[in-house]
Amino acid sequence: MLRITDRAKNVSPSLTLAITAQANKMKSEGIDVVSFAAGEPNFNTPDYIINAAKEALDKGLTKYTPVPGTKELREQICKKLKADNNLDYDFDQIIVSTGGKQTLYNVFQTIVQEGDEVILLAPYWLSYPEMIKFCGAKVVSVDLAEDKCLLNVDKIEKAITPNTRAILLNSPNNPTGAIYDKESLCALADMLKKYPDIWVISDEIYEKLVYDNQEHFSIAQESKEMYDRTFVVNGMSKAYAMTGWRLGYVACPNAQIAKAMSGLQSHQTSNANSITQYASCVGLQGGEEFMANMKQVFEARRNMLFDALQGAQYITVNKPQGAFYMMLNVSGTFGKSYEGTVINSALDFANLLIKNASVAVVPCEGFDAPNFVRLSYAISEADIIKGAQRIKEFASKLK
Numbered sequence: 001m002l003r004i005t006d007r008a009k010n011v012s013p014s015l016t017l018a019i020t021a022q023a024n025k026m027k028s029e030g031i032d033v034v035s036f037a038a039g040e041p042n043f044n045t046p047d048y049i050i051n052a053a054k055e056a057l058d059k060g061l062t063k064y065t066p067v068p069g070t071k072e073l074r075e076q077i078c079k080k081l082k083a084d085n086n087l088d089y090d091f092d093q094i095i096v097s098t099g100g101k102q103t104l105y106n107v108f109q110t111i112v113q114e115g116d117e118v119i120l121l122a123p124y125w126l127s128y129p130e131m132i133k134f135c136g137a138k139v140v141s142v143d144l145a146e147d148k149c150l151l152n153v154d155k156i157e158k159a160i161t162p163n164t165r166a167i168l169l170n171s172p173n174n175p176t177g178a179i180y181d182k183e184s185l186c187a188l189a190d191m192l193k194k195y196p197d198i199w200v201i202s203d204e205i206y207e208k209l210v211y212d213n214q215e216h217f218s219i220a221q222e223s224k225e226m227y228d229r230t231f232v233v234n235g236m237s238k239a240y241a242m243t244g245w246r247l248g249y250v251a252c253p254n255a256q257i258a259k260a261m262s263g264l265q266s267h268q269t270s271n272a273n274s275i276t277q278y279a280s281c282v283g284l285q286g287g288e289e290f291m292a293n294m295k296q297v298f299e300a301r302r303n304m305l306f307d308a309l310q311g312a313q314y315i316t317v318n319k320p321q322g323a324f325y326m327m328l329n330v331s332g333t334f335g336k337s338y339e340g341t342v343i344n345s346a347l348d349f350a351n352l353l354i355k356n357a358s359v360a361v362v363p364c365e366g367f368d369a370p371n372f373v374r375l376s377y378a379i380s381e382a383d384i385i386k387g388a389q390r391i392k393e394f395a396s397k398l399k
């Protein structure tokens, strides 16, 4: 009998993409949908990067590059890591991949295998557990929802077992928008020093989107000891509005590990797109104004959405400090009904909301946060106001 693998069968489809597809379908049918489902900045890639891509084509840079990326780009990434994060790397510690997603996948494949456990801090981005499952490893989830989604070192320590191989940190966080500040990361680092066999994967892809005068801090900065066990993951998607270009990278603790990772990638995708690499190298040499403006716009939109949602019945909102996401706790609506249909979960809430109020939000069951839905405010101000108003109206009709 023809069959597909358990691995393929067991992948949970992305709820984010499913809800986005539904919103797009409704839009194409002429329905006025407000979609808070987007996972990408609604800004265009800056012109100087687009021009660099054209230049790459004109220069004929259309051939394979070295698997881990061009030397020029990797050197530029080292300069970025020094300038922004005060971290020193040589170019041969950097692996460039087809988006942060492939970067993370490479990291897991390099350090995690059957029988291992990886600690995720819930709510967490829904691709992590799937990537961990691909490695045959087990996710150990530490629920931080009650800690305002901030680090609770005691809780995390309790989740450690002899099989723990890695812990994943994502700050600023998708989906919570939380930021782990320097103090809490240093406290976590102190605890982790008792467990020298645990790698740290630090996903810093939203690094440039921190508000309220907060500062981004990487746990790799804490000490040489943490540097030696941390993979710093970043990419162009969110900071430079380059989601479709597909470029992510990781700074590895040393060149030997990077070499092993490059070997894995050599049999998957080889190098990341050559034109994207050239454009990203140019991109990393500038863009301060673009990023500062984007951050200012997102901070204003966050305030706008937070204010507009005040007074929504049965719903509570935490004010996030980073990225472009806001979580709504909708557990207060569970057991209530909308025109006779009872809400029993965040998924029910999201389904009823899109059907009856034409507002798309992402239910957070896949983020291991079943009481929440996620809103992305990477949309226009007019839509933020309209969408928040519709959510409030919808909630006011629940019985």
Ligand SMILES: Cc1ncc(COP(=O)(O)O)c(C=O)c1O
Pocket (backbone or CB within 6 Å): 039, 098, 099, 100, 101, 102, 125, 170, 173, 174, 203, 205, 235, 236, 237, 243, 247, 248
């Ligand atoms: C937390 C987090 N990490 C990594 C990524 C990967 O981004 P990309 O593959 O576009 O670089 C995303 C994308 O949504 C994300 O939200």
